[in-house]
Amino acid sequence: MKFSIERAALLKAVSQAQSVVERRNTIPILANVSIDAEGDTVSFRATDLDIEVLDRAPAMVERAGGTTVSAVTLHEIVRKLPDGAQVTLAEDGASGRLTVSAGRSNFSLATLPKEDFPVMASSEYSANFKAKADVLRRLFDKSKFAISTEETRYYLNGVYMHVADGEDGKVLRCVATDGHRLARIDAALPEGAADMPGVIVPRKTVGELRKLLDEDDAEIAVSVSETKVRFATKDITLTSKVIDGTFPDYTRVIPTGNTRRLEVDASDFAKAVDRVATVSSERSRAVKLQLDEDRLILSVNAPDSGAAEEELAVAYGDDRLEIGFNAKYLLEIASQVDRENAVFLFNSAGDPTLMREGNDTSAVYVVMPMRV
Structure with a gap:
């Protein structure tokens, strides 16, 4: 594998990946980002087994292939490279190391085989719809402050996204509560969302999702099943397990x-x-x-x-x-x-x-x- 990529594109992709990675884990490969180069695109995938983020970036691929390398180390290297630098990543099959070079800087990083990297099982999604980034941002931004941090009440450790009855018909609703305060935010129901099962989106996923929602006009493809939720833009796909529990009847409070x-x-x-x-x-x-x-x-x-x-x-x-x-x-x-x-x-x-x-x-x- 060998490819060249612009520093800004690489930094954006790697920073999204490394934030998903858990700093402390007992499985070494979970600290890594999986890199896959093919055609004129490089994919970066990271997971903590509950959330998976896949980021694609354009690159000049000389030799297709893939490997995995420490997400935090790669992020730190790219972050410290000068703006506008052209970065070349090359894997040496013989030594099993990844070389990162830009200008006069050269780094050699240990790798782990790509075949050992866990990929989240794909799910049959019962509802697929599109929503504007600013609509989803409002739903989650205005509700997330009320998410409970009490681990024993795990079913409150996220935002409950579901279809509900609003004043003028069905709405897409996000609710969060910790027992002391509650936030209930509504938006117009997107086409295709009517049959969506209600899901509790975990706190960490809500934080990662925020990074996908910066461009107001961007269309976000949302897919929901009983066990997973997926948010996708043109370049980034964020897949997450949902909290396995029943959200309480918030309407009573x-x-x-x-x-x-x-x-x-x-x-x-x-x-x-x-x-x-x-x-x-x-x-x-x-x-x-x-x-x-x-x-x-x-x-x-x-x-x-x-x-x-x-x-x-x-x-x-x-x-x-x-x-x-x-x-x-x-x-x-x-x-x-x-x-x-x-x-x-x-x-x-x-x-x-x-x-x-x-x-x-x-x-x-x-x-x-x-x-x-």
Whole structure:
């Protein structure tokens, strides 16, 4: 195998591959990226047995063939090469080593046979559809902050992607929750997605998927089965197992009877929460919201370190209310708002609070209060 490739194209392909690789693993070949050169394309494949990423890049292939080499080492080498460099990779069959050369730099790397590299079994996908990158990005970006990190509740360690009933018919919906807060984001149902089984996309996959969704107009081909999900662009294919579990009935925790309505500038609100939470040594310290006619007072009382209070002008016309929240959760939810105003709907100091962006119901957030 021997080919030449532009540094930028190689770096993009190898960086995607090395981020999938687990740093600590007991199977040496899983630390490697599989390289396959044929025609005028080179394929880079990496896996941790749960996720597999396949990246294709154009190259001048002199001699077809394949090998596997340490993903992290190759990435570090390419990252440190000068911009615009032409990189040549050649495998010496006799020594079993891969030579990486660019300009006056030469590296010789140990390899493992390509035949030993595990390839994720292909799956029969029951639903195949296309979606714009910006649509998928919004669905996952706005929901991923609520993914649970508690390993014992493994069925909450991802984003639940499924078809649901929206206000105007069927929608493609992503939901994430950790029991303290919940995010529910809707998008128009793409053609071909109606029969899609509901799947829980793991946290690591959501992070890797984000790298495919940078170009707004890019079309992403999505394939879903009961056990796997695949996202593909022209050059990159990301295949992942889904979490084998049942996502809880989240509709029961989304309040429908909250009538006390607070409208506030989302950016001002987030900055004020951040400021008053500064006196607290713990990020989880409760922030108290005191609501009165068109007035909101945010306060934190931390006996060890001090107290803080800030007043905001808001739109509120209901009964006086005092309610406490985890400052971190409030900040994360407020940062999801793209529009100017955030609307909070309260019931009482002990009930879940609903938040949305203005009158838009396609993105809904729920946060549990804290005792203050």
